[in-house]
Amino acid sequence: MNRFLQVAWLVVWKDLRVEARSKEMLFTTLFFAISIVLVFSFGFVRAGQAVEGAAAGILWIAMAFSGTLALGRAFERERYHDALRGLLLAPVDRPAIYLGKLVGLLLLLSLVETVVAVLVAFLFGVPFFRHGWWLFLMLSLGTVGFASVGTLFSAMLVRTRSRTVLLPVLLYPVTIPVLIMGVSGTTALVQAEPDLAMARLWISLLFFFDTVFLTLALWTFEPVMTE
Amino acid sequence: MHRRLFPVLSGLSLCFFLVAPVLIVGAPYESTMGLVQKIFYFHFPAWMAMFLAIFILGISSGVYLFRRKPAADRLAVAAAELAVVFGLMGLITGPLWGIKAWGVWWQWDARLTMAVVLELILVAYLLLRQYGGAGSDRLAAGLGLFAMANVPFLYISTEIWRTVHPRTSVVPTLPVDFGVPLWWSLVGFIVLCLALLSLRCRLEEQRAMLDQLYLAVEEE
Numbered sequence: 371m372n373r374f375l376q377v378a379w380l381v382v383w384k385d386l387r388v389e390a391r392s393k394e395m396l397f398t399t400l401f402f403a404i405s406i407v408l409v410f411s412f413g414f415v416r417a418g419q420a421v422e423g424a425a426a427g428i429l430w431i432a433m434a435f436s437g438t439l440a441l442g443r444a445f446e447r448e449r450y451h452d453a454l455r456g457l458l459l460a461p462v463d464r465p466a467i468y469l470g471k472l473v474g475l476l477l478l479l480s481l482v483e484t485v486v487a488v489l490v491a492f493l494f495g496v497p498f499f500r501h502g503w504w505l506f507l508m509l510s511l512g513t514v515g516f517a518s519v520g521t522l523f524s525a526m527l528v529r530t531r532s533r534t535v536l537l538p539v540l541l542y543p544v545t546i547p548v549l550i551m552g553v554s555g556t557t558a559l560v561q562a563e564p565d566l567a568m569a570r571l572w573i574s575l576l577f578f579f580d581t582v583f584l585t586l587a588l589w590t591f592e593p594v595m596t597e
Numbered sequence: 598m599h600r601r602l603f604p605v606l607s608g609l610s611l612c613f614f615l616v617a618p619v620l621i622v623g624a625p626y627e628s629t630m631g632l633v634q635k636i637f638y639f640h641f642p643a644w645m646a647m648f649l650a651i652f653i654l655g656i657s658s659g660v661y662l663f664r665r666k667p668a669a670d671r672l673a674v675a676a677a678e679l680a681v682v683f684g685l686m687g688l689i690t691g692p693l694w695g696i697k698a699w700g701v702w703w704q705w706d707a708r709l710t711m712a713v714v715l716e717l718i719l720v721a722y723l724l725l726r727q728y729g730g731a732g733s734d735r736l737a738a739g740l741g742l743f744a745m746a747n748v749p750f751l752y753i754s755t756e757i758w759r760t761v762h763p764r765t766s767v768v769p770t771l772p773v774d775f776g777v778p779l780w781w782s783l784v785g786f787i788v789l790c791l792a793l794l795s796l797r798c799r800l801e802e803q804r805a806m807l808d809q810l811y812l813a814v815e816e817e
């Protein structure tokens with residue numbers, strides 16, 4: 371177990387170092403997420419006022435879209451100089467590699483989401499931070515659910531010809547439940563009278579989904595990636 | 598897949614489907630829904646046939662992923678296509694019921710949304726098989742497992758949330774007059790699903806054989 375975590379950490383560290391040198395993924399994903407929020411602002415503003423209840427949806431859609439961009443990029447990088455083959459040839463547990471990639475992505479996405487959440491709260495005047503910890507928990511669980519499936523699919527598709535098209539095609543149908551739960555839970559938190567019981571129900575469901583998806587992904591990563 | 602399986606199964610399902618209309622016409626009128634209630638004799642069996650197809654898809658995907666048996670992969674493709682067809686049947690008959698019961702074609706409630714999501718996953722599976730290119734069979738097997746993992750959520754969705762869709766517990770508590778035609782059509786649909794599955798599997802087998810023959814000719 372110790373060695374498993376060590377390998378996962380090494381993969382995270384490698385990804386962070388690559389990212390720290392280029393900052394490519396962080397900046398492109400962040401910029402994309404901000405543009406999505408702005409695009410939605412134009413779509414959901416009537417007579418200078420934001421449509422009520424749109425903010426939760428905008429936050430989560432921005433997370434999903436920018437997450438897809440980051441997921442595609444994270445494994446695209448591994449294709450240069452056949453780095454993926456090197457990674458897979460290493461005499462370590464394959465699921466540890468998966469976990470490493472997943473954690474790297476989660477760190478990146480959490481940075482992006484923090485900025486997006488502040489931006490949405492500012493632009494649409496929603497009290498996201500009234501129950502800040504709840505929102506934090508919900509966003510974290512939602513991102514884990516989304517990224518755990520996404521990391522697996524993105525890794526699976528890395529050798530496929532039409533990967534850029536197929537990633538969203540496969541990813542969204544599978545992760546729609548996570549988005550539904552996230553949006554519903556966030557709406558329960560930010561409405562005029564917060565419904566904490568409802569938020570708790572959605573959080574526990576998100577946790578349930580995360581457990582199923584993460585287990586399935588860890589279990590299938592090895593056979594799926596074997597050539 | 599055995600050659601004689603299809604004629605036997607299709608003959609059997611034909612028997613079921615010939616008798617089913619008689620039983621359905623003979624069943625009593627339901628007081629609130631009237632004639633529209635009869636959709637139920639197609640709607641529920643279609644979803645059950647879809648669930649069967651998805652479980653076959655999921656299990657054969659798992660077998661293919663961990664045991665590398667090509668036959669399991671062929672079974673998975675066949676099952677996925679059938680799941681899409683039966684799911685479409687459920688998605689078409691559902692709104693026909695909905696317009697009478699709720700006054701609208703569609704409601705965004707938990708059960709209906711999850712049903713659409715499951716159908717989308719299966720269509721994505723077929724798209725991956727079609728456009729994924731070489732090596733997509735293993736990726737598709739992974740997706741097949743995820744599709745199966747979604748079924749329990751769909752099934753319990755009416756129990757967790759208060760939805761407009763009738764609850765799952767309706768079916769076992771049906772009176773005998775309604776129950777007999779329902780179970781009859783259910784068996785008919787399941788046999789039809791298995792018949793089509795055997796036919797589709799044989800097609801995949803023949804394709805695989807043809808590919809092997811092409812390879813053998815090229816090597817010579």
